[in-house]
Amino acid sequence: MSFTAAQVTSAMCLARSTITGSLSLRKVRAGAVKTDAHTELSGPVDLRYAQVDVLTDAPARWPDDLLLDGLVYQQPEAALLVKSRLTWLAKENSGYLPQPHEQLAAAYTSSGHDPAAHEVLLAECRRQRAIQPPALRLWDYVQDWTVGYGYRPARAAGWLTLLLLTATVVFAVHQPPAAKPAEAPPFNAFLLVLDLLLPVVSFGQQQAFHPHGWQQRFAAGLIATGRILATTIATGFTRALSRR
Structure with a gap:
């Protein structure tokens, strides 16, 4: 199912939806994207370069095959669930991509949750470490353990x-x-x-x-x-x- 480049003035509601197979929300423009605890998405889901004002979702309901690079949102509605959000970011399977982490950190910072933003940026550093050469990876471990x-x-x-x-x-x-x-x-x-x-x-x-x-x-x-x-x-x- 494809909604690529769709323009939605209010909310794209996927609450209580069941979608089998791929779902493309690439380059969607929407006031909100909504999922809930009853949403069933088998994936993959493509959210690349979508622009959403408010992300009103249940992070655990997104499938493991998720594409997030370039996704921009003003804030996730469940802003304090940093562990759930980090699990959500980990569903991005394209390797190390800085933008999804930095976007989430910026959303936390703009809503006044600096500790959560730091957790996200720390997770980004650790994910980047996995692609470093062995010598640099060792130095990254030192930085992680010490400070x-x-x-x-x-x-x-x-x-x-x-x-x-x-x-x-x-x-x-x-x-x-x-x-x-x-x-x-x-x-x-x-x-x-x-x-x-x-x-x-x-x-x-x-x-x-x-x-x-x-x-x-x-x-x-x-x-x-x-x-x-x-x-x-x-x-x-x-x-x-x-x-x-």
Whole structure:
């Protein structure tokens, strides 16, 4: 069944409808598209480049074979059901397409639901990761685990706090020797770890105290982790800000 490029001034109502086989709503212009819990669509359904003011639907009733690229709507009526909407987006089987995610995120943002918009953009980043080369995919996993691609900054603060506390205890129990004992300032394990983790500040402890043996390897790991976290946080926040 095809309604390609149809113009509907009010609502295209598919509530309580049963449609066997393909349904084309491509390039439809409508005030609303409606489905409900009784709608039966066997698919595929083509919604590409349709323009709808309000999407009044039951997301679970759309078939698994769904084409959404280019679909534009002002808002989904069930705006808060972000998990259901993400499942709905996952029905798009054409591979990674940014527009459906960014359209949904924009709809949430315009209705004042920024956390839901962030969830959608995070899901987009994860879907894009699947098509990345292995090396870039690994870097994407790091961004996801550490800062949620910039959409979960509290996670980065948690990682840094855990590393800071753990390393402070380690160096407080096993104090590294001073490079020049006669000139060394009082040792402070907390400030030493800050020196190692944060490349943009210096409290003088890293220059005054030089770990050896296993401590040296531990310090090198902290330095590398601090650089990775700092770069990841910067990359993630830049990505998040660029999409607001």
